[in-house]
Amino acid sequence: MTPSGKPRLSPDGQRLTLDLDDQTHEFAALWLRERAPDAETLDPRTGQRLVEAAELPLDLALAHAELDGDALALRFSDGHATRFPLALLRAERKPLATVAPGRTLWEGDLADPPRASFDEAVKGDDALLALLDDLHRYGFVLVSGVPTDEDGMQGLIDRIGPLRRTNWGGIADVKSVADAYDLTMTQRGLEPHTDNPYRDPIPGYIWLHCLTNAADGGDNTLVDGYRAAQLLAERDPAAFDCLTRVSPGFRYRDETTWLESEGPLIELDGQGRVTRVRYSNRTERVEALPAEELARYYAARRAFYELITSDELTVHLKLDPGQMLIMDNYRLLHGRRAYELAGGVRHLRQGYVDRDSTASRRLVLRRRLAETEEVA
Template structure:
C-alpha cells in the first residue's frame, strides 16, 4: 500500500510506499516534475527557471493510482511521478566496503575480458568502487600495455610526468618515487587541482628484493580515528594544510584537510603526503593539537592492523582509488633484479560515468534479435 500525507501548510508531502518512507518539499517536487514542460525529454535538463518558482508554492492535491503519484501544484501545474522511480532517484551510489588487514578483499579482473566484454568491465568498475582497488591480470607486458583498457573507460590524465610514466629507480631522481627508498602510505599528487582520481600501476618486471606494494583503506582509518580519538578526528577535518610540488618546470599547489567530509558529514576523501604537505603557521596551541592528531592518524595508516601487502607479478596491474586508499611500498634492492612499473591516472568523473552507464545498459533488456 501507498499513503501520501500533505503537511498542514501543504508545502511538504510525506509518502509511505511499500517499505520506503520519505518527506518531499513541494518546491522540490515541482522543479523536478518529469513532464515535457519542466524537463527536456531528451536531455533531462530543466526547462523552467527554478529560482523563479514561488517560494510559497504548495500542493493542492496528491493522489496515487497504479503506482503513479498525481500532483496538482498551487501554480496550476499538473504532473505525475512513478513512485518507484521517485524513490530510486533518492538512492546514492552503492555503499563502499571498508576493510582492514584481516578482512581485506582481493578483487580481481582479467584484462582481455574487461576489454572485450561489457559485463566484465562493469564488474571490474563495481569492484573498484566498492573496495577501492582491483587487481587486473593478463595485461600485455608492453610499455603502454594498459592503454587499451584505459581507452574503454575515459581519457588518460596527462600531467607534468607525461601520460603513462615509468616508476623505477633512476640516477639523479627528481622525485622520491624514482628511488629505491620505501614510501610511506600516501595520496598521489595532492598538490593538483583536481587530484587524480584513480592510479593505474602496471608491473612489467618485479624481480628486485623488496618493493612490495602496500594499501591502506583511508576511510577505514578515518572511521577508527573517529571512534578512538574523536578530538583528533575533528581536528583533521577542520585544519586545511596545503600541498606543494616544484621542480625546474613545474610549480603546483593545492589544499585540503587530511579527512574531507561530504554534505552529510561523513568522510569522503583522505589526503596524506608527508613529502609535500605544508601546514600553515597557525597559533602554536592549534599546531600542537594538529600535530598530535596527525600523528594519531599516521600511526593508524602505518600499522599492521590496516596494511595490506601485495607484490605484483609481471602482467598484473593495480588500479587504486586515490581519494580513498593510501598506497606505499617497501624499499627494494636492485641487486635482486629489476623493479619496473608503469603508472597512469584516470579521473573520477569519467570512471564513475562509465560505471553508471554500463550498469544502466546491462540492466535494460535488449530487444529480441540484438546481441547483449
C-alpha cells in the same frame, strides 16, 4: 515496500509528509516541483532541467497529493501536475552513513582482493562493468594478463579514459633513476599516501602496471582510507572533526613546475559522509595556525597516521609481471616497502585516469546492459 497511510500536506501546502518503508519522510513542495520527473520539467534524454528553478514561486504549494500505484500523483499551485515514482523518493531519502552507499569497506585481513582479466575487460562490456563496479565498491582492482610492453595498459585505458596527462607526461616509469625528480623514483620505502594532492583537480584513479619485479622487497601496501576515517570517527571523534576542518596546503616544485593546492585530510560531502582522503607527508605544508589549533591538528594527524600504518588495516601485495593495480586516489592510501636492486630489476609504469570519465563509463555501461536485458 508499500507506503503506510496517505500523504499529508501541511496547512500551507508547502510540505508533504509520507510514511515510506516504516519511516516518516518530509518533502518540500518546491523541491518536488523542480525535480518533477516529467518531460515538461526534465529533458527525457539528458535528465537536465528545462524550467528555471530560481524563478519558481518561493511560496509554491501542493494543491493535491495522492498515492497512485507505485507513484505519488501531485498537483501544484502553479497548475503543474506530475507523477513522482516512489522509487525515486526512496533513492533520495537513504539514511545517512559514514560513507556513501555502494562501498565495501575492508581491513588488512582482506583475503581475496577484487580481480579482473585484462583481455576480458578489453573485449567485453560485461567484464568491463564488473571491473568498474569492483573498483567503485572496493576502491581498487588487481588486473592480470596485461601485456608487458611499455604501453601495455593503454588498451584498457582507451576503454575507460582518456589518460590524464601531467607535467610528467602520460604513462611514466616507476623505477630507481639517478637524480630522481620524485621519491617514487628511488629505492626507499614509501609511507601510505595519496597521489598529487597539490594538483587541481587531483587525479582520480592511479594505474600501476608491473613490467618486471625481481628486486628484493618492493611490496605494495594498500589501506582503505574510508575505513580508516570511519574508525577514527568511532575511536577519536575530536580527531576526526579536526581533520575535516583544518585544510593544510600541499606543494610540488621543480625547475619547470610549481603546483599548489589545499584540502582537509578527511573531506566530507554535503551529507557529512567521507568523500575523499588526502595524505602526503612529503608535500604537506600546514600553515602557522594558532598554537592550540596546531596542537590539536598534530595530535589528530598522528592518530590518523597510526591507523593507516597499522597491520590492522594494511594489505600487502607484490605485483607480478603482467599485473596491474587500478586504485581510487580519493580513497586508497598506497605505499611500498624499500627494495634492493641486487635481487633484480623492478620496473613499473604508472598513469592517471580522471574520476568523471571512469564514473561515466560505469554508469553508461550499466544502463546499456540493462536496456539490452529488457529488450531480450
